[in-house]
Amino acid sequence: MSKYLTYYKSHYDNAGAVVVYDGVAEEYIDLSDRPDIKQRAEKAINTNTILVTYKRGTRNGFKYIEPNELEDHFGSLKAVVGPSTQPILRRLKALANTKPSNYEVSDLNWRFILRNILRAKNLLIVGPSGCGKTQLVFEAAKALDQPIEYFNLGATQDPRSTLIGNTHYDNNEGTYFSESAFVKAIQIPNNVILLDEISRAHPEAWNILMTVLDEKLRYLRLDEKDNTPLIKVAEGVSFLSTANVGAEYTATRVLDRALKDRFSILEVEPLExxxxxxxxxxxxxxxxxxxxxxxxxxxxxxxxxxxxxxxxxxxxxxxxxxxxxxxxxxxxxxxxxxxxxxxxxxxxxxxxxxxxxxxxxxxxxxxxxxxxxxxxxxxxxxxx
Ligand SMILES: Nc1ncnc2c1ncn2[C@@H]1O[C@H](COP(=O)(O)OP(=O)(O)OP(=O)(O)O)[C@@H](O)[C@H]1O
Ligand SMILES: [Mg+2]
Known part of the structure; x- marks a missing residue:
């Protein structure tokens, strides 16, 4: 059995506050009632070591070890606690405490968006203009440390070339097809794909997205390319979309019912x-x-x-x-x-x-x- 009970990963957040993560419990520690851990964690940050606890008689002792030493114990630590049965639940609990410092969001909305990304679900964020819908997606991807790719569907007049690709002609090669950035993006595991301003998109874009967003299908057909291959959406890819819905937004179209049905919906309210x-x-x-x-x-x-x-x-x-x-x-x-x-x-x-x-x-x-x-x-x- 491992001689260490747990280890704490510590760092300073953007606001300069100490953040401590319990590596075995897989959760962030509320430091408000743990000044002892906070103080030791700071020392670990400053000495570039890892704080660990071990059993000392009836109490826990603390020790600072080198990062490479941690790896020697990591496997056995996992064995002692057993594999995490509900990794998403644990990650959500941990992340609920680490809301962005520069962005106001309710606990519920924060947990909901993180959960949808972790579960690779489609999420449509609706609300009035300028209330933080687009930024929310960037903040969530950052908190989860997942790659994000941005597509502004409102700005595109030619959905086929944005979402599928273009056919070109070259004197030497003849006609050839070049895939869109979107085709590449959906093949990268865990990519967070932001389809911004979907309510302003051309209905052709909605048609193309229908199979991509369908939970059972999750593919895109490149019908411009020879043999019209199917591109599968990679594991863990989530699609997040934003829309201004309401009478005052004239350029927005009423979202197609079938498309809307493929999304969970998050309503963002203006701040108080x-x-x-x-x-x-x-x-x-x-x-x-x-x-x-x-x-x-x-x-x-x-x-x-x-x-x-x-x-x-x-x-x-x-x-x-x-x-x-x-x-x-x-x-x-x-x-x-x-x-x-x-x-x-x-x-x-x-x-x-x-x-x-x-x-x-x-x-x-x-x-x-x-x-x-x-x-x-x-x-x-x-x-x-
Ligand atoms: N809750 C918030 N906390 C911090 N900043 C915010 C918040 N909401 C909006 N902002 C700021 O307001 C600006 C507009 O936000 P954002 O572009 O995300 O809005 P939006 O809802 O996507 O608007 P639109 O519908 O017009 O695209 C950004 O500079 C963003 O930083
Ligand atoms: Mg926006």
Whole structure:
């Protein structure tokens, strides 16, 4: 039997916090009530060693070993604990604690997207523009350490050449077929394939994807090539797609029912006030006042509440993409009002009416266009 009980893999995350992974239990350790492990893990990081525990009398002792020594024990360690029976469950538990530091996502949505990638399921992410759908897929692939490949279906007018390939002519070789990047991508095991903006894609793209996304089939037929070979989708490949669904998105098409049926669906909601403040503070801390984050986030969240109310006076919202742009302009010296005029006004139609969407938003903005002392009072009042 191995002389070590477990080993801890430790590193600093992007925010500089210590992260410790228990190699035998296959889970991350909650360090808030384990200052002893945290301290030892830091030492292991700094000395480039691995922290292990062993049985010392009735208690556990700690020791630092060289990485290559760990490998000698690794096999026997596995034998002691037995093979992990539910690797996906374990990985999900471990990863649930390591949400991205620069991206706001609910625990449930985070677990759901990771799970779908681990299970190689198709996932369609729907929600309004600029609320983080595309970024969510990149964050999830990064957290899982899986390769990702991006295809913007909204931008392609010629789905066949994007998804299948092109036939070319060469004086020496005659006609020949060159496969698309998509054909190559689906043959790489564990690839995360992001089919961005599928709701804007040409229906021909949907037809081509039908067999690829079918759980039972998972193949693509290269009908442009001689003998029309079938390309199998490799093990572990997952397809994630994004869509803006709703009346305000004019260029989007109503997704074909059969295509939609092939996806699990994840609805992403616009962020709430505190989440929005966190995103802005994460990006611009030290460059703007905290009250600035609050008033930008506040106006945005008010539009989000209004647009989804029973009798909405506006038809669209200020997205996180727009709050970031707004704050960026303030960093460059534009005032709150100036930046709002440029970034926010154009989103809301001005038909000259006193009830226009533009007027509604102007009034909303006025509440927050005041000097800092009064603003603090207003913000205080609103969030009592
Ligand atoms: N939850 C979030 N946390 C951090 N940043 C976010 C979040 N949501 C959006 N953003 C930021 O807003 C911008 C837009 O995000 P993204 O492109 O992922 O939106 P989207 O939902 O895909 O929009 P569209 O439907 O227009 O493609 C990015 O800069 C992203 O970093
Ligand atoms: Mg997007």
């Amino acid at each position: 006030f505190l989440e929005e403040v966190n995103v802005l503070a994460g990006l611009f801390e030290g460059q703007l006042e905290y009250d600035d984050f609050k008033r930008v986030a506040n106006v945005a969240c008010k539009t989000r509440a209004e647009a989804t109310s029973n009798d909405p006076k506006i038809s669209t919202i200020i997205s996180t993409r727009k709050t970031i742009e707004w704050a960026e302009m303030m960093v460059d010296g534009f005032t709150f009002e100036e930046a709002a005029k440029i970034v926010v006004y154009p989103l809301f139609p001005d038909d000259g009416d006193v009830d226009s969407e533009r007027v509604f938003v102007k009034q909303l903005l006025q509440k927050y266009s005041m000097d800092d002392s009064k603003l603090s009072e207003t913000l205080g009042e609103i969030f009592k």
